[in-house]
Amino acid sequence: CLGAFVLAAAGILDDRPASTHWAWADDFARRYPRVRLDRDVLYVDDGNVLTSAGTAAGLDCCLHVLRKMCGAEVANFVARRLVVSPHRQGGQAQYIQQPVPPNVREDRLSGLLDWVCGNLDAPHTLDSLAARALMSRRTFTRRFRLATGTTVGAWLLAQRLTRAQQLLESSDESVEAIAGIAGFGSAASLRQHFAEAFRTSPSAWRREFRGA
Numbered sequence: 217c218l219g220a221f222v223l224a225a226a227g228i229l230d231d232r233p234a235s236t237h238w239a240w241a242d243d244f245a246r247r248y249p250r251v252r253l254d255r256d257v258l259y260v261d262d263g264n265v266l267t268s269a270g271t272a273a274g275l276d277c278c279l280h281v282l283r284k285m286c287g288a289e290v291a292n293f294v295a296r297r298l299v300v301s302p303h304r305q306g307g308q309a310q311y312i313q314q315p316v317p318p319n320v321r322e323d324r325l326s327g328l329l330d331w332v333c334g335n336l337d338a339p340h341t342l343d344s345l346a347a348r349a350l351m352s353r354r355t356f357t358r359r360f361r362l363a364t365g366t367t368v369g370a371w372l373l374a375q376r377l378t379r380a381q382q383l384l385e386s387s388d389e390s391v392e393a394i395a396g397i398a399g400f401g402s403a404a405s406l407r408q409h410f411a412e413a414f415r416t417s418p419s420a421w422r423r424e425f426r427g428a
Contacts (some may be wrong), residue, residue, distance in 0.1 A: 217274065219266040224248040234267040235260045250392045275300060284425065288385055324349050325363055335400040336376050340367050372399075377413055380406060384422040 217237040221244065223229050223296040229251040236244045241255045254260055259268035259277035268277040275298060283291035328349050332340060345368060346356035357368070364371050383389055389397070395406035403418075410418050 217268055217270045220244065220251075221247070223265065223267070224251050228265060229267075230263065232262050233260050234262070234265075235269045235273075236267060237270045288382060289424070324351075325359060329364075332372070333375055333379075336372075336379055337397055338399070340368075340372055340399075373409065376400060377409060380410065380418065381421065381425075384418055385425045394418070 217235075220229065220234050220236040220238060221240075222235070224244070224247070229248065231250055231252070233252045233254055235254050235257050238255060241253060244251070245253050245280070249414075253299075257278065258273040259266060261280060266277055266281065268274045279291050282294060328345065331348075332345070335353055342357065343353060346353045349356055351359065360368055366374075376398045380394050380400070383394045383397060384391075387394075391406065392403045395401065395403045398406065400406040400409065406413065407417055410416070410421070414421065416424075
């Protein structure tokens with residue numbers, strides 16, 4: 217975070233994008249006008265120079281580096297050991313898998329989520345999942361949010377994006393095939409959701425992480 221001041225003072229960040237701690241962003245911008253400061257991201261990866269927006273964001277940045285060097289499986293293992301939040305809010309495109317599994321203690325719900333993750337290519341709705349769990353729509357919605365901290369739609373999208381990431385990194389399947397396996401239905405749908413979540417395309421993601 218504040219290490220960005222050192223890099224900027226040395227001229228390393230001139231005409232390059234960078235981030236720093238929000239509390240000192242105004243001071244940074246005044247001191248180093250040549251740096252393209254991005255105040256709204258958790259970290260900035262500009263090739264051989266990376267900067268982050270605070271201590272916790274530094275962990276996000278380190279996991280990003282680890283993932284590029286060693287792959288998603290290793291980064292995900294480390295993230296779980298660090299008990300990193302499963303979703304970091306912020307403008308930065310997140311290059312980190314959801315590292316913490318849902319804290320599901322109820323057998324019926326746990327089994328259901330495992331089944332969904334194994335059948336992401338099938339169509340799933342709130343009503344169909346509630347019926348499979350033998351719960352009313354209202355009860356299922358309440359218990360699902362208590363267990364996962366999110367909605368059915370948001371959780372399902374996250375699982376499908378995670379599956380797409382894994383396939384892009386570890387397989388030679390086409391983007392069209394991956395879209396079907398992950399449950400997006402079409403390559404266009406996958407590209408749209410991928411861009412919204414990560415500000416990049418599936419093909420660009422594969423190029424960045426496949427070579428690790």
